[in-house]
Amino acid sequence: MYHILVADDEVMIRKLIRKYAEFEGHEVTEASNGIEAAALCRDGGFDVVILDIMMPELDGFSALREIRKSSDVPVIMLSARGEEYDRINGFEFGADDYVVKPFSPKELMLRVDAVLRRSRRDEGKNEVFDADGLHIDLTARLVTVDGERVDLSPKEYDLLFYMVRNRNVALTRERLITEVWGYDFYGDDRTLDTHVKLLRRSLGKYSDRIVTLRGVGYRFE
16 A cells, blocks of 8 residues: 555546546645645655646645655656647656646556566666766665766656666667556656656766667667
8 A cells, every 4th residue: 555645636536536546545735835845754754756737836846856866765746738848848857747637546556566666676786887087876765966966756766777787788769668668557668768868868978878779769888
């Protein structure tokens, strides 16, 4: 059983998610705006947060930024828009997944399951990658570029670490999505492309270590 925080200013959306979540045996707490959601997260106790972007008083992006100051709880963003700008913003602030309205409540519950399985996956022991000024400590989930720490979202860490563990191997788009997002991921290739773009930006002058293989996927060198 999970404890889920559902933050959305639309009462019917909250009730719909609560209905399906409680049917599967989960506990649900509701918030009607971003300020309330951020305050509830400071007290902890949630396994996952479902956070709408367009909310009064404090929008979802700002609420997520506040949540990330004190918590690494997995967050799934909800939005009535599917533009790349919104997805990039969500992932940059530390979102783990992004769902566009209208959505299937059953699919949303599957995404909750997938996000939580991935967040609890063992990252391995004593794994470090060093090359030039790029230092990646997979055990500590720490990345530095020329001695400067780089802060990544949880999913950026997952993607980078998977590519590093399989460096110099051609990784198809399907394999990356399956292994990093899970077999039951319902998104599309744009989610992968967005995260690769964010990773390259974070790696700075070492961004060319992520090589695009046209028609195939990516390779970390």
